[in-house]
Amino acid sequence: MAGVLLLLLILFKHFVLSDRTQRMNRESSNLYFNFCQRDAEDVWLNVVPNHPLMHGTIYESKVVNRSSHNISNWKMVIKITKPVYLSNCWNGSIEIHQKTKGKTIVQPAVRLHDKEYDELKKLKVKKFCARKKPLLIYLNPGDKIIYYPDEEYSENIIPAYTGTDYHYTDIGFVFFKNDTEPMNMDFDFAKASLTYHMDDSISDNVMLYVFGVLFLMWLFIISSMIRLKIIKTAKLRDQEHDKQTIEQVMTVFTKFIDAKDIHTGGHSERVAMYSRMIAKISGRSEEFCQKVFYCGLLHDCGKISVGDTILSKTESLTEEELNIVRAHTHKGYELLKSLSSIPEACQTALYHHERFDGTGYPEHLSGKLIPEAARIVAIADSFDVMSTERYYRKGLPREKILEELKDNSGTQFDPEFVNAFLKLVEENRI
Template identity: 30%
Template sequence: MKKNKNRSKAKKPRSFLSFIITSYVLIAIGFVALAFFVGYENSSKTVLSIDRNHNDFLKTNYSVDISVSKQWISEGMVGAQYDGVIYNYSGHDISDWTIELTTPYGSRLDSDWNGVYDMSGDGHTLIIEPLDYNNIVVPGGSQTFGMIMYTDTEFTPWKMTVSFSTAKTITEYVFFYVLIGLSVIAVIVTAAFVISNIRIAAYRKRQLQYKKIIDETLDAFANVIDAKDEYTNGHSARVAYYARELARRMGMSEQEQENIRIIALLHDIGKVGIPDAILNKPGVLSDEEREIIRTHTTVGNKILSNFTSVENIAEGSHYHHERIDGKGYPDGLSGEEIPLCARIICVADSYDAMSSSRCYRKMLSNEEIIEELRNCSGTQFDSSIVPYMISMIEDKTAPIVFEGDN
């Protein structure tokens, strides 16, 4: 279960990064869609029907006013000068404007200015379009036009239809500011994510540096321990390796495996309190000397009792010579009374002793070691751990030889 949690934690930064990238893509799509929408609106003409008999037309952003400035009678027809203005009260340009007037039948256009004028054959419809120079009406601006026209009766243009193209900018749409807001949020979140990851990377780097320092310090301690006993050079490192591999095969988590490795690395730290003459005695130890050797477990417990960074580290040193049948030392614990870390180290420690040469005997063969492990399973060794040690021998994971080992 712990491994799955670690994997889920590792996936979180990737998932968050995917979320940020997706957000940027969606925002970009939003801007593109808005640009297309604005382009579509600008390409289509706005059509307004203006009726000067009502005040509503004054409330719009666009207006057209055509008034009679002069009027006379000629040859039975009413002549008049019409002065027109198209107003733009909006915030964007308008262009390609067209004004369509319905005039009395038989109306005749005499002259015109500031535009292109087209009177229908029956004189009932007049269409006015701009020239190049007055095609665009800027925001808050206007364009003028005018004409002289003869009609059968007096005529004042009250009603007309106006069409034009708009040139709205993208900033005139509320959705633009929504996208800007989302972009700002995305940038802030991205910056926070980057800064957070930089800090995490720096923190992890410091952790690795600290771990390296700790590992090298522990290795130095182990070397000091092994240096006292000329017959067990590299013993602590090998036992640590075997213990970690046993923990792995037993299904322990990465952290538990690492803890077992550290505990095993310092399992013999109590030997610093044993005289060198006894540790390196080439002959058989006396009963008194053997008892002194055994005190390394209690000495190790005292040395590591205040070492709280690794759980059970003192117990590993204190109980690694206990036996499942209760005949071990120093406290004669049996079965599961013995901490699991100590039971693992007991197997790893005994294997390394059997697979290494001593002053009083040669190293045992793999077959002899396997036989000894099986014979002592359930008495000296935990029977649930022995099969894993045997599998390590059979698949040649053990023995391990480190550089500098004898």
């Protein structure tokens, strides 16, 4: 966005604020200027004491304002392409850039036509001083002179076109040449350009309108992006709050379930944690890992319908009691099927006792037909059950548990997730 603003500022400066440049003899709807040799013959131009081949020419330039706006703050840059001598100019001042021995000497703007001959001889640029007038300033290819209009002669502002007359300013230069041939009628020893400021009104400047529209569009885009960012941040904050609330509710609910059996305290939370770790190391998405965590929390919620006497019984369960315990998968499904935001939860509650070889319950599903979340939770659930003490036995040693998982890989458990779990164990993360 900072780059877009910078581009707009550059365009504004270039099209609205910057000065304009016009080359000599180039047609333009705003301005026109040229150079031509003055028709009148001035005898003194051919009289340079002791230098019979030195002869000069007066060149006049007319700067015409063709636009409907005043032209101000203008200056003319004349770049020299052939050796000549500058003697005088009027009515403004002239700045001289002269290259000598690899260095550029700059003579600040001076009004040549107002200076006495003795004063002009003190100029710091390289010059030819005859015993008598005129003073001649050396100009070679690569040198340049800059003409600045004179406020005293009202040159600095060229009024706008009124509909009947074009306003203009006349300026003049005297150049000398040391040659047998007279100077060309054409201004062929230099290239000239004129830089100026046009006093546009805001209503007439099309580019200002364009810039204004672009700037408003930029502001609209920026404000829209800020608004979207605020909305997105608020939404993420609400989602995080909702997530924490859901987890808290689920955790409290699972504590009620686990409280039915003092030997299974914290079981659902541990299963949830292991399940998320298995999903993550298996390369599943963050969203899926979080859903698997919820599935682990709620997988045994159906046990709330199983009596305490059955859950805490130390002897072997009767067939009828086994059927009641196995029914907790259906009860869990019924409790969770309305949780539409996490459809995996009810599926996991129903299928976490299915076996990979199809011999589990309640529907004897096998392989990939068992929902992925249920296959993950089955491993986490079995590991925690074998690790903790129960009414009917003590917790098994870790080596024995890992051996059981390996032996039942491909029969009871999905081999992919068994390998993922074993990797977590190897990395000491479980």
